[in-house]
Amino acid sequence: MSDEADCGTDLVVAELSGLVFEATARLRARFNAAAAELGLPPAQALVLVNLSGPAPMRRLADWLSCEPSNVTGIVDGLERRGLVTRRPAPGDRRVKHVVLTEAGEERRDQLRSRSHALTKTFFALPGPDQEHLRDLLARVLSDAPPDGDTR
Known part of the structure; x- marks a missing residue:
């Protein structure tokens, strides 16, 4: 490939990244x-929307890309609202699992519904364009190397 073609490709990649x-x-x-x-x-909200079953605090930290100590405050807030509870893990009582309460499930469903409604306006493209964009993004993600891998 020529230097000119490389430059054009680099520009497109930079534009894609920015977009x-x-x-x-x-x-x-x-x-x-x-x-x-x-x-x-x-x-x-991120914890609530991602919590579909009992999850250890460590997994929540991974979802949020933060230290486990930060998750404690987040879960404390959700617990004060009555949206989650902490339970000992079945195999290791030192590990605490975060579990949605009934009120937490309702709030999660409301959040998903409202978020979907707002997202729907963002992707207000004709159906075939939405499907094409979905397919392209799915292809990019399936072909992408794992995080940290620089293949």
Whole structure:
């Protein structure tokens, strides 16, 4: 490939990266708006929306890309709201699992619904364009090396 072609490809990759980051920022803003409508800080909302079964605090820290010590405060806030409870892990009582309460399940469903409604307006493209974008993103993600791998 010529230097000119490399330069063109590099420009397209830079544009794609910028567009994906901008799209991510806008989607995050919509999610945060849905969380705010329900009186939830973004970190609590992320835990709530990702929690589908008992999960150890370490997994929550991985979802949030933060230290486990930060998760304690987030879970404390959700627990004060009556949305989660902590239970000892069956195999290791030192490990605490975070579990949604019935109120937490209801709030999670509300959050997902509101977030979906706001996201739907973001992707307001004709059906075939939505499907094409979905397929392209799925292909990029399936072909991408794992995080940290620089293949």
